[in-house]
Amino acid sequence: MTLYQNQTLKVYNSLTGKKEVFTPINEGKVGMYVCGPTVYNYVHLGNCRTFISFDLVNRYFKHLGYQVRYVRNITDVGHIVDDVDEGEDKIAKKARLEQIEPMEVVQKYTLNFHSILTQFNNLPPNIEPTATGHIIEQIEIVNEIIKNGFAYEVNGSVYFDVEKYSKSYQYGILSGRNIEDLMSNSRELDGQSDKKSPHDFALWKKAEPQHIMRWPSPWGDGFPGWHLECTAMSTKYLGKHFDIHGGGMDLKFPHHECEIAQNEACTGNTPVNYWMHANMLTLNGKKMSKSTGNNILPEELFSGDNALLSKAFSPSVARFFILQAHYRSILDFSDEAILASEKGFNRLLEAIKNLNEITPSAASTVDIAGWKQNCYDAMNDDFNSPILIAQLFEAVRLINLLKEQKEQITAADLMEFSAAIHAFTFDVLGLEATESSTQANEKLQQVVDLLITMRNEARANKNFALSDEIRDNLLALDIQLKDGKEGTTFTL
Numbered sequence: 002m003t004l005y006q007n008q009t010l011k012v013y014n015s016l017t018g019k020k021e022v023f024t025p026i027n028e029g030k031v032g033m034y035v036c037g038p039t040v041y042n043y044v045h046l047g048n049c050r051t052f053i054s055f056d057l058v059n060r061y062f063k064h065l066g067y068q069v070r071y072v073r074n075i076t077d078v079g080h081i082v083d084d085v086d087e088g089e090d091k092i093a094k095k096a097r098l099e100q101i102e103p104m105e106v107v108q109k110y111t112l113n114f115h116s117i118l119t120q121f122n123n124l125p126p127n128i129e130p131t132a133t134g135h136i137i138e139q140i141e142i143v144n145e146i147i148k149n150g151f152a153y154e155v156n157g158s159v160y161f162d163v164e165k166y167s168k169s170y171q172y173g174i175l176s177g178r179n180i181e182d183l184m185s186n187s188r189e190l191d192g193q194s195d196k197k198s199p200h201d202f203a204l205w206k207k208a209e210p211q212h213i214m215r216w217p218s219p220w221g222d223g224f225p226g227w228h229l230e231c232t233a234m235s236t237k238y239l240g241k242h243f244d245i246h247g248g249g250m251d252l253k254f255p256h257h258e259c260e261i262a263q264n265e266a267c268t269g270n271t272p273v274n275y276w277m278h279a280n281m282l283t284l285n286g287k288k289m290s291k292s293t294g295n296n297i298l299p300e301e302l303f304s305g306d307n308a309l310l311s312k313a314f315s316p317s318v319a320r321f322f323i324l325q326a327h328y329r330s331i332l333d334f335s336d337e338a339i340l341a342s343e344k345g346f347n348r349l350l351e352a353i354k355n356l357n358e359i360t361p362s363a364a365s366t367v368d369i370a371g372w373k374q375n376c377y378d379a380m381n382d383d384f385n386s387p388i389l390i391a392q393l394f395e396a397v398r399l400i401n402l403l404k405e406q407k408e409q410i411t412a413a414d415l416m417e418f419s420a421a422i423h424a425f426t427f428d429v430l431g432l433e434a435t436e437s438s439t440q441a442n443e444k445l446q447q448v449v450d451l452l453i454t455m456r457n458e459a460r461a462n463k464n465f466a467l468s469d470e471i472r473d474n475l476l477a478l479d480i481q482l483k484d485g486k487e488g489t490t491f492t493l
Contacts, residue, residue: 003029005065012245013329013383015253015276016175020383025244026274031062031069032239034273036231036248036256037129039076040110041091044117045296046319046334047282047289051249053320053431054279054328054384056123058247060429061380072238073126075114077107077133078214079206080227084255086160086203087194090224093214103214107131117299120316122431128238132230136216139225139233142267143204143218151266155195157207157221161262163200170265175276176254202259204229228259232267235260241268247277282323283333284309297334310336314343317433321346324386324430344479345394350434352397353426355404356419362409367399369414373421380429389425396422449480453489456482 011020025031035055038044052073062069080091089097096103118125132139143159146152151166152159163172167180180200203226208215215222235246241264248257257276264272282289289296297309305313322342326332372395379388396418402408410418426432452471459467472482475491483490 003066005029005067008065008377008381010065010381011383012275012277014274015278016273021275023275025067026242029066029068031067031245032243033059033062033069033071033245033247034231034235034239034243035071035073035126035246036252037073037075038110038114039080039091040107040114041080041095042110043298043300044110044114045289045298046302047284047296048249049117049121049299050282050323050332051279052118052123053121053323055247055277056118056121056431057324057328057386057429058245058277058384059124059126060431061384064424064429070128070239071124071126072128072130072235074231074234075107075111075129075131076227076230077104077111077131079132079225079230084227086196086206086226090212090214093212096213107133120299120303121320122317122433124431130234130238132225132234133214135230135233135237136225138237139229140205140218142229142233142263143225146204146263146266149266151262152204153197154220157223158195158203159205159220160196160201161204161259161266162197163202163262164198166262166266170262172262173258175258175261178254178258202226202228202255204263228256228263231256232260232263232272236264236268236272241272242270243273245275245277246273247279250278250280253278279328280331283331285335286333289334311340314339318343318346321390321430321432325390327383327385327387329383345390346432349393349397349426349432352400353422353434355400356415356422359400359403359410359415360406361412361415363411364409365411365414366409367403367414369410369418369421372396372399373417376421376425386430389430393422393426449475449491453482453491457489 010023012023013020033055035052037052038048055073059069059071077092078090081088082091082094092103092106095106099106115125143152146161147154147159150162152161163180166172172178172180205218205220205223205225207221208223212224214224216224235243246257246260253276261272264270284295284297287293287295297307299316299319301307302310302314302319303316318339322334322339323332325342325345372392375395376389376392379385379392382388399408399418403410427434452475456468456471459465459471475482480491
C-alpha cells in the first residue's frame with residue numbers, strides 16, 4: 002500500500018478559507034502550478050521564502066508516494082511596472098536602463114534565480130515554461146474569450162470585460178472582493194484609457210513604436226498581459242482543471258483573481274481545486290521589498306557581506322530558519338532570529354550524527370511508532386513544518402537519553418527511528434549537512450577536546466578553580482561537559 006493511502010492530508014484552501022482533505026483529481030497524481038519570478042532583478046530572500054515553501058509541499062507529496070507534475074513559470078514579458086496595464090514592461094525597462102537586449106536581462110536573472118534555489122537545495126520543477134515561449138497559446142485564449150463575449154478590442158489592445166463576466170460568474174471569489182463595491186469605489190476614467198471600466202484588465206497590449214518586445218497578433222503587433230501567461234501555461238501542462246495553484250500572498254489579487262476569470266471565460270470551468278498562498282518575509286519588522294530597498298539578497302546572507310547581520314549563514318541554516326514558521330504566517334528576519342536558528346540547526350545535525358553511537362537493547366522503552374506518526378500528523382496539517390521541527394527536537398531529546406542509556410531501543414526500532422529522522426530532515430524539509438557545517442563541527446570537536454584535556458590536567462593538579470572556570474565558560478556557550486566512567490564528553 003502506498004504511503005499516501007495511510008495518511009489524511011489537509012490543505013488550507015484560499016478559495017474557501019478553510020482546511021480541506023486533499024483529494025487529487027487523478028488517483029496517485031498531483032498537478033501543481035506555482036507562479037515563478039519576473040526575471041528583471043536579483044531574487045531576494047522574501048521571494049525565496051515562497052519557492053522554499055512550495056518546495057516543501059512538492060517534497061512531501063513525493064515522500065507520500067504521489068507522482069507530482071510541478072510546473073513553475075518564468076515571467077519574461079508582460080509584467081508592467083507597478084502591476085498595472087499602462088506603462089513600461091519590467092523587463093524592457095531594465096534592458097533600457099542597462100542598455101542591453103531584453104533577453105540578456107532574462108538570461109542574467111534567470112541564471113541567478115536557478116543558482117540561488119540550487120544552493121537552497123530546492124528540487125527543480127518538472128516543467129519551467131516561459132511567457133515568451135507561449136505567445137501562440139496566449140493569443141488562442143484571447144481569441145476564445147473574445148468569441149465567448151467576455152473581452153473587447155480597442156485600438157490594437159484587448160481588455161477583459163469584468164462587468165460582463167460578473168453577470169455570469171463571481172469576480173472576487175478568491176480575494177473576497179465584491180464587484181459592486183469595487184465599481185462604486187472606483188474613479189471615473191479620465192478619457193485617456195481605452196478601457197470601458199477601470200477594473201477591466203489587459204489580455205493583449207498594443208506595442209507602441211518604441212516598445213522593443215512585440216509579437217504579431219490578429220489585433221496588430223503587441224505583447225500579452227501579465228495575468229494571461231499563467232492561464233496559458235498552467236492549462237497547457239496540467240489541463241483545464243488541476244489540483245493546486247500556488248504563489249505569494251501578494252498575488253491573490255489581482256493576479257490570481259484574473260487567472261480564475263480568464264479560465265472561466267475561456268472554458269466555462271473553474272480551473273483549480275486548491276489555491277495555496279505563502280505569506281511574506283519581513284526584515285526587522287518591515288515588508289521586504291526590492292522597491293523600498295528593505296531587502297537582503299541570498300548572496301549577501303551566504304557571504305556575510307552586508308550591514309544587517311553579524312556573520313555569514315549557510316543556505317541550509319537560512320532554509321531551516323524559513324521552515325521554522327508556517328508558510329501561511331508572516332515571518333520576520335533578523336540577526337537574532339537566524340542566529341537562534343543556526344544553534345538549533347547544529348543541535349539537530351549533531352543529534353543525527355550521534356545516532357551511530359546508540360547501542361541497541363533487547364527491548365524498547367520509547368514509542369518510535371507514536372513519534373513517527375506525530376511527524377506525519379504535523380505535515381498532514383497543512384504542511385506544518387514548525388510542528389514537524391518540534392517533533393525532530395523531541396527526537397533529539399530521545400537520542401540524548403538513548404546515548405546516555407537512560408532509555409532503551411531495539412535494533413529494529415533504532416533502524417526505523419534513524420530512517421524516519423533522515424527522511425523528515427533531509428527528504429521532506431530538504432536540509433543538508435553541508436561541508437562547511439561538517440568542518441565547523443569537526444573544528445568545534447577539536448577545540449572542546451583540547452579544553453577537556455586542559456581541564457583534566459587542572460583537576461589532576463588540584464587546580465579546581467581553573468577546572469570549574471573551563472566548565473562554566475563552556476556552559477555559557479551552550480556546551481555542556483559530562484563526566485562519566487569512560488571520560489568526559491560534551492553536548493550542545
